[in-house]
Amino acid sequence: MWRCRVPSLLWRRRRQCGLSAILVWRLGWQNPTCCSLTSLPNLHELFAMPALQRFMERQQQPEHCSSPRPQLTALIRLLGAKEQELRETERLAQEDENEDLRKLAEKEVASCYQEIAELKRQVVLHLIPSEETDESDVILEATAGVGGQEAMLFTAEMFDMYQRYAAYKKWNFEILEYMSSDIGGLRHASASIEGLEAYRHMKFEGGVHRVQRVPKTEKQGRIHTSTMTVAVLPQPNEINLTINPKELRIETKRASGAGGQHVNTTDSAVRIVHIPTGVAAESQQERSQIRNKEMAMQILRAKLYSIKLEEESRKRDTARKIQIGTKGRSEKIRTYNFPQDRITDHRITRSVYHIEKFLLGEELLDEMIQSLSEYADYESLMDIISESGPTRLS
Helix, strand or coil: CCCCCCCHHHHHHHHHHHHHHHHHHHHHHCCHHHHHHCCCCCHHHHHCCHHHHHHHHHHCCHHHCCCCCHHHHHHHHHHHHHHHHHHHHHHHHHHCCCHHHHHHHHHHHHHHHHHHHHHHHHHHHHHCCCCCCCCCCEEEEEEECCCHHHHHHHHHHHHHHHHHHHHHCCCEEEEEEEEECCCCCEEEEEEEEECCCHHHHHHHHCEEEEEEECCCCCCCCCCEEEEEEEEEEECCCCCCCCCCHHHEEEEEECCCCCCCCCCCCCCCEEEEEECCCCEEEEECCCCCHHHHHHHHHHHHHHHHHHHHHHHHHHHHCCCCCCCCCCCCCCCEEEEEECCCCEEEECCCCEEEECHHHHCCCCHHHHHHHHHHHHHHHHHHHHHHCCCCHHHHHC
16 A cells, blocks of 8 residues: 655655644544544554564664664664663652752653653654655546445435535545436546645545445335445656557547537547557546546546556555555445444444534544544554564664
8 A cells, every 4th residue: 555655855744734643643642533443552552562672773773874764763763862861860860869859850751751752753753654646636436336226326425525525625626527317316427636635535435335225216114235436546747657649549429418408419528548558538528529638638647547556566565454545446445324324434443423424524524534544554554563574674
């Protein structure tokens, strides 16, 4: 999942705009709403782990003066010195017979504890790797799955939820494609989402979403299970991905579907095929063929970029255990149980209630995404400080 490092400037900016709050997460535990993730250790427990202790001991040895991660090495050495200072100050506070000096030492002890906690948080910040694509904008695709009309109705609700979530996060949301069903549902839709760290948040929504409820057309009150799939694709820039125009086949056709005088009267719909891979994208959202071509190209670039990232990830053998954020389209990630008014995310075994409020795409959805981000960072950290991790980093 954690595909590659980012330039140090981008990494610093990421930390400044919110990552530190995420990583103080379970380490300072400032978010009580995520109580289902009680297996995550606190800061003291984390630094008591033998694997992390061994890694930190190696970082303080002289041969690590030319470490490829000098900031991390410097922080670890500073932490070691501060812990030594704490031990000496505590000894003075216990042994000194002068009451004034003892009180002064006690104040210094409290100050040392605060400084050590902050240094530990900074060490964690430097240990957690970043995804190259976290700063990217997003192509969101929503597709109805198993369940017929009910699946299409659920897909429409989910697509609306993400549109509201974009508004909640103050992102720009532009519909690129929208194929509705006869009764108001949604067969397939795609949208461009642009905004601060859009992919870093939205990547956790990729996968199969399942709904359990009694459909409006069900006369006997039986609960049906339906699914829809979300794909979250980072949008590349010109540096990330170059496409040879000679490798594209561009087709035009008459738009199909309900509504609009241009439907079936002009060749406004555009389909673009990348010949080497067979990957295709199309758009008929706009009246203008030029605009539809731009939209189809935007979707195609995102699909090809996603394939490129997945290939690079496989080559580096960095697949994550729970596959959070890797757009696992066949993976059931979340269930929306209407009779019990409960949403369960199966990757972190976390449940929240009030489905209608969740579908508003505001605080509840944001909290769920935050929990997924926290757990993904924790898993990455555990991988790094595992028995093989310290050797790799040092």
